[in-house]
Amino acid sequence: MANAARKKRNDTIEVLIAAFANILSWFVSTFFPALLPKLLPSSPEEEQNELETELSDRTKCISIGRPGGLEQLRLVTLREGISTIGYNVRHVGAPPYAPPNCDIPPDCVLLKNEAFSVNYADCCIRWGLYDSAKEFVGWPIVPGFDVAGVVERISSIDDDSTFCVGDRVFGCTLFGAYSNRVIVPKVQLRKIPKSLSFAEATAFPAVSLTALYALHLAGYFPQTSSGGGRAKFQNKAILIHSAAGGVGSFLVQMSKILGLGPIVGVVGSTSKVEEAQSLGCDVVIDKSTQDLWAAAEKASPNGYSTIMDANGVSTLKQSYDHLAPSGRLVVFGFHSNLPMGNAMLSPLEWLGMAKKVVNMPKFDAMDLTVSNKAVLGFNLSFFADEREVLSDMFDQVLQWIENDKLRCPRVVEMNMSDVAGAHTLIQSGKSIGKIILNTNLA
Structure with missing residues (x-):
């Protein structure tokens, strides 16, 4: 009880700090934009010599x-x-940066990353409202989950042949x-199918694994011996909010693979209807x-099984x-919070968010x-110790990709230097599919 109370108190303090920092960013950008550079802390790992920053072999x-704005x-x-580095490779160093020229552990590879995706969670990280980021990394932080690139270095004592230098x-x-x-740990990587570009490949991992784990919680994966989903329940109807979004697009496709139906997709604008239909919504x-x-x-x-x-306060009650009967809200x-x-x-906006939390x-x-219903929630960014679970699911996703059962969502490719534009686009709610930042685009 004492630990729970202490955690709740610390969480409240962190939210208040995030609120103050964000309001400060808003105030300065609105009234004194010339002072914005004063809000940009640096870290010892950053190169300060302007001539050295132009070298192509340096990590960018x-x-x-x-916490703050764009x-x-x-x-x-x-x-x-x-x-x-991510937070689950602390045997390498303390995130977000590895020590200079460190040895690569046998369970990891150094990846020359060609592309990464932008998720809405990254906006929450920037605002200081993402629990796992605050708990396991802190500030500074390099956000992001999805990667796609070429293996640049492996361990000098690597005793397996999972990956070789040059593998995509x-x-x-x-x-x-x-x-x-x-x-990156090897267990969190797979070889890219030949049919996919780097940008297309990085559109898959986080959202597809989130979708498959959600269907696992709903009881439809792993599949039954007959090849279907949860066959013993008569009602297989599924409703998917944001069906044309990153996770939603894979939920629709996987629901079709697992034999669910009707698959009812919800979208927020007429421009997304055709995309949801093409994915397989009934x-x-x-x-x-x-x-x-x-x-x-x-x-x-x-009703729905x-x-x-992923909307929050705007739909959770009605969804439930x-x-x-026997249905599950995931x-x-x-x-919407x-x-x-x-x-x-x-x-x-902070007052509005506080009101939504209360409601x-x-x-x-x-x-x-009595209603025979269940409410389940999860966040895969806390799954550092559940490597085998996610590894098995990654194998399934890869198999479906190779068998042409999962198609890549629509990809919007942008320059890494336009990260602020990418955050603006995904936060607008108007993006369709995945936003990908290429590390090599000029």
Whole structure:
């Protein structure tokens, strides 16, 4: 009890610090923009010599020095021999930077990263509102999960042949991906299928693994011996919020593979309807022109066995209410709790977020029992110790890619130096598919 109370108190303090830092960024950018450089802390690992920063063999990454707005997304050059790392390779060094010219452990490789993806979680990291980033890395932090590139170095005492120098690989790192050179555990990487470019490959890992684990929690994966999903339950209807987004696009495709139906996808604008249909939705609800829940009831009058919800306060209660008996609500995000369309968080927006937290639905244990429903939540960025679980799922994703059962979502490719534009686009809520930053684009 004491530990729980202490953690809650520390979390509250961290949120207040994040709020103050973001409001300071908003105030300075609004009234004194010339002073923004004063809000940009640096770290000892950054190269200070301007001539050295132009060298092509130096690691370049996006560093965030403290919570704040877009000004915190700094493209920096690191000192000679330094690369970025995730938090689960502390046997290499303390994240986000590895020691200069360090030895590569046998369980890792040094990746010359060609592309990385931008996820909404990265905006939350920048604001100081992402729990695992605060708990396991702190400040400064190099955000990002998805990587795709070429193996540059392996351990001098490597005793297996999993990867060789020059192999094209893709996968996940637990932060540190916004970089052109990163050390990654082998278990979190796979060889890129020949049909995929680096940009396409980096569009897969985090969102596809999130989608598959969500379906695992819903009871549909691993598949049954008959090749289907959870065959013993009659109702296999699934409703997927944000069906044209990163995770949603894979939830739709995987639901089709696992034999679920009807697959009902929810999108936020008419421009996304066609994309959701092409992914395999049986019914697409455009909530900008339709009554969401009236259309959902029409699509599956007996309710849903599964509802996938990353929206948060705007839909969670109604999602729960529309579950069928034995249904499961799987929660993996809270997008509507956060402001959309604004990179800077003003004082009014912080007050709005506080109000939404107060209004979050509460799920009573007795009601869960009587209604025969379940609410499950997860965040894969906390899965550092669950390597085998995610490794098995990565193998399944790779198999589906190679068998042409999963297609790459629409990719918007941008320059690494335009990271602020990428954050603005994903935060607008208007992006479709995946935003990819190329480390080599001029």
